[in-house]
Amino acid sequence: MHQAALLGGMIQDAPHYGWAIQPVLHDWRTMAEAVQNHVKSLNWGHRVQLQDRKVKYFNIKACFVNEHTVCGVAKDGKETLLSAEHIVIATGGRPRYPTHIEGALEYGITSDDIFWLKESPGKTLVVGASYVALECAGFLTGLGLDTTVMIRSIPLRGFDQQMSSLVTEYMASQGTRFLRGCTPSRVRRLPDGQLQVTWEDLTSGKEDMGTFNTVLWATGRIPETRSLNLEKAGVNINPNSQKILVDAQETTSIPHIYAIGDVAEGRPELTPTAIMAGKLLAQRLCGQSSDVMDYDNVPTTVFTPLEYGCVGLSEEEAVARHGEEHVEVYHAYYKPLEFTVAERDASQCYIKMVCLRKPPQLVLGLHFLGPNAGEVTQGFALGIKCGASYVQVMRTVGIHPTCAEEVAKLRISKRSGLDPTVTGC
Secondary structure, eight states: OHHHHHHHHHHHHGGGGTOOOOOOOOOHHHHHHHHHHHHHHHHHHHHHHHHHTTOOOOOOEEEEEETTEEEEEOTTSOEEEEEOSSEEEOOOEEEOOOTTSBTHHHHOEEHHHHTTOSSOOOSEEEEOOSHHHHHHHHHHHHTTOOEEEEESSOSSTTSOHHHHHHHHHHHHHTTOEEEETEEEEEEEEOTTSOEEEEEEETTTOOEEEEEESEEEEOSOEEETTTTSOHHHHTOOBOTTTOOBOOOTTSBOSSTTEEEOGGGBTTOOOOHHHHHHHHHHHHHHHTTSOOOOOOOTTOOEEEOSSSOEEEEEOOHHHHHHHHOGGGEEEEEEEOOOHHHHTTTOOOTTOEEEEEEESSTTOBEEEEEEESTTHHHHHHHHHHHHHTTOBHHHHHTSOOOTTOSGGGGGGOOOBTTTOSOHHHHTO
């Protein structure tokens, strides 16, 4: 869906490149059918691969009976008991409904639902400030829908906040509306089928309301642990987050029970991270390796209209960990070549590299805001994982004319505003 929105932007750019394109409309149903077919094909492909590798698959909902046994219930109610020497919990999480808000459950949807809508959601209110909220709001705006994001506090909590501000600035410039410092209190369905949302402005204390076709809750996720009867197996959880407590080996409080992915406490909620953790755990259980998952310098990208890729520490985290006097930040605004002919606004295209100040200036974090951020970040992530320094990055020859080459041209220090190649910094 993000790609669908990007294509819409390219269609708008096309006349600048000489393509005489007539006005076109987006058809939600065609896109949704393609997306749903893709997801179904993935699910089928996984089942076929399991069968090919002689892995027995049970389509049942399971819970623990004891520390070595689970009981699974099929859709027809039939129960199956399974016992094993080792058990891996990888149940992930689901979007959280704010059930304390009147009408939230009855009239709202989540990010899980939007991909299965057969008809366009129309005018949409997205409640939340996570990457899921901003990604959904971004592609809805890009598809031409009237979209509003309601943020209680700050966007992209846990990410670099300067970059987060630039992300939302760009989204606002593209037409997404933001209601900041607001929290919803009630959702009601009007006689014409529209949804009336009432919210409070936390700054003024005043109440306001608006009408929407769809309300999408993106206020966080909860792990699928409540129905597992973990207490019967003796598996400990964090009572606040409901996530399973694990050690560096992904081991729970019971030595032969493991937990990986979003269901485990203190792990990044990222699919590739869970996949790698699972592979390494499988190799350890089979005696093929003793390697454990390294959760430092895990790269990721937020697929907002202007993509935000990052790896390593945010500027805030670097300062908190090392002290401001020991951190140097190199940064630059830039204009992607593809923005020039189409005369796109590039005022939020920005890169910064967070480094230790002491030579050779180890790179602590890289933050990239611009087209193809995932591809750019993936490439530099290897170097940072291998302990790249600022000096080494500056000696990397850029591929012209790409956005990625701008990383190897970062010469301006955020602290001094001077060019370190001139001052000798």
